[in-house]
Amino acid sequence: MAVFAQSSNVLTYLDRSNPQISNNYNLKALSFSKNLQTHKQTLRKSQEISVLGAAVSNSTFNQTQNLELQQLCLLGKLEQAVKRMESMLELRIEVEEDVYIALLRLCEWRRAPDEGSRVYGGVLSSKSRLGVRLGNALLSMFVRFGNLTDAWYVFGKMSERDVFSWNVLLGGYAKAGCFDEALNLYHRMLWAEIRPDVYTFPSVLRTCGCISDIVRGKEIHTHVIRFGFELDVDVGNALITMYVKCGDLSNARKLFDKMPKRDRISWNAMISGYFENGGGLDGLRLFFMMRELSVDPDLITMTSLASACELLGNQRLGTEIHGVVVKSEFGDDVSMNNSLIQMYSSLGHLGEAEKVFSRMVSKDVVSWTAMIASYDSHKLPLKAVETYKTMALEGVMADGITLVSVLSACACLGHLDLGIRLHGITIKTGFISHVMVSNALIDMYSKCKCVNKALEVFHKISGKNVISWTSLILGLRINNRSFEALFFFRQMKESMKPNSVTLITILSACARIGALMCGKEIHAHALRTGVGFDGFLPNAILDMYVRCGRNVPALNQFNSQKKDVTSWNILLTGYAEQGQGKLAVELFDEMLELEINPDEITFIALLCACSRSGMVMEGLEYFNEMKNKYNLTPNLKHHACVVDLLGRAGQLDDAYDFIQDMPIEPDAAIWGALLNACRIHRSVQLGELAASRVFEKDDKSVGYYVLLCNFYAECGNWEKVSKVRTVMRERGLAVDPGCSWVEVNGKVHAFLSGDNFHAQSKEINGVLDGFYSKMKEAGLGDLKSSEVESSRADVFCGHSERQAIAFGLINTAPGMPIWVTKNMYMCRRCHDMVKFISRIVRREISVRNVEEHHHFKDGVCLCGDEGYWGKPGTG
């Protein structure tokens, strides 16, 4: 009897062609209709007959409606089905739970969130309680669509929940990166006495891995053992991954070795685990072990292997992987090919990366981005931009990472137009809310010299990170706004911990404006936090001291730090700027004795030092030795140094011949060096020739216009001076205003030329007037007169250092040295004046400009009066 009851229960779902069963079915149906008939007969006699008849036919109508709707779902006619559902609800026809479930499954399968919401609306309108089956279907759909808000609401409304309900929601939170919520839900689940199953643990463990929480991870591991799942392969794989993500390779490997059964995923997890944690060889060894045990690698094995080639630095392996992939069934897989592009790019084989890219049957946004980034890292920003444009033409939408890569290329090229267009796209697509995208915009605007736009972007970022601050500080620094860079650095420190890149950037800003105290603070901070001993920081500290002209601390730093060729180069550059050719040569000899290999930069510094000290023979000898002795090919900069070397010494024809004989095409800087030499020696004809060559090569850089003005001014051709200035105005080329900085009591004060708004400007002018009259008495001329000024090659000096020095004298104790930094060359008149001041007040005064260092003591300058304006008596 019991058997019969059970089989009759499932009858309706079974195949009617089975005669035995269909017999049973007919029997049952017969007895049912018999019952109904007798029932009807009794009813017919009563008065209620019509009412009940309507009810019966109504219920069959409803059944048919539901059946037809279910049929539509089976046929996959989603739009029709949803419409049908809505019209049924309008007629107040109850939609059955199973039909709702069928509808929801179809929506989920079709990825149709809008239709899903409409079905959800139907569910909400029905008065019946939300049961497990319907609730689960809703949960599953909402989680698939990433709609956790509605999922959570449904979960709360469910009258009953099973382990599936919990797993789905937990998985949803874990995938969406809501780690706290996921862990919280897991604990609530235990509290509700729901026994977790093999589906629960992978989600929970993934969460622990994502937040690298090894303590929680180990706790969950004990739960796995307690609930008896430690032998399950899938849970085991999840455990391995958790340990890997937490960086605990030894525990991951222990688990891996103890697994009673391993699948390909176990191998993949462990191999990529090694790669992720820098264990290239261990990963490779495990891969070979996998092969020995005849476990076939799959797509994922191959992709992680390809991405590890950079780590292994193994080019042959890369080619072999490529070979295997091409022959395998995943040769056309998009992700696989994306990894191959990245692999070849990181191994330096751009051509191979291009080949893979061009042969791809289908490309996704990752493929395009990989290619754009490859061009970027191979210093081919133009190609990166071109690739981006092709991508856009093919209708592939850029994502945040794509935009970061293209913006970086734009920054390299200084393509402001495209940069602005990209900025528009980031706003339209909403990717500007990704902090890295905003950071890339800051960098792009800074490098396109639009630092004000960079500031705008910066202020709009809601979650500024260290990179945002550092990008802005660097932007200000490279746009000659180091004073503001310091201001932002101070502000940054209130809410954020600077990293070593920030420190290097700010040290360079300190160096620029001579902010020694700030630089010293950073030096101390770097030593305290322990980051000051590695990487680029020691050299950045050294550079700061050198550029602030503090030779004693510079040498202390140099002697105590880890030295590479850059350290030597920094010191050499310092000597070059101070015009200390002899010291530079000595340092170079010392370098050779210690068997440090000089590089290209070493020779630039060395040639510069020789040039500044009039050491023509030595300079030329070093230039020849570069090729013959050190196997270095002189580049444009080295040639420019030689032109400068010969030119400054007055050997203008030799300099010209040297340019004619150059093995490489001379650039604007080469002819600029000759023009400068002609300025010093007032060689009008050759100078004009050089000038025409300069502007053929470069008519955009303000510096060359300034040089040309100074050339004509030096030659006394005022007509031409004003002509050049007119051209500059017409072309919108603005010269930075002259500015000097002086540090008093640890605080940097800035003085713009012609600016009398300083609080102490009255005192400053009083002090300066005193010096002017004393100099006049001593027969040194009237330096105050603007007429005298304008007849000299000091058109762009601005003389702001005079104010800075006067301010320093007023606000520091007698005898204290004064250190001034300025953004322009110092003119001869200022140089004469500071010499005089240093003698009168008996103070050491240092003035550092663009690339010279003047150190005044007792009326003499260490440079031997060989400044920008050239030798005495020639200007």
Add this chain to the structure above:
DNA sequence: AAGGGTGCCG
């Protein structure tokens, strides 16, 4: 019946 575990772009 459904849900989980491995890789790739800055």
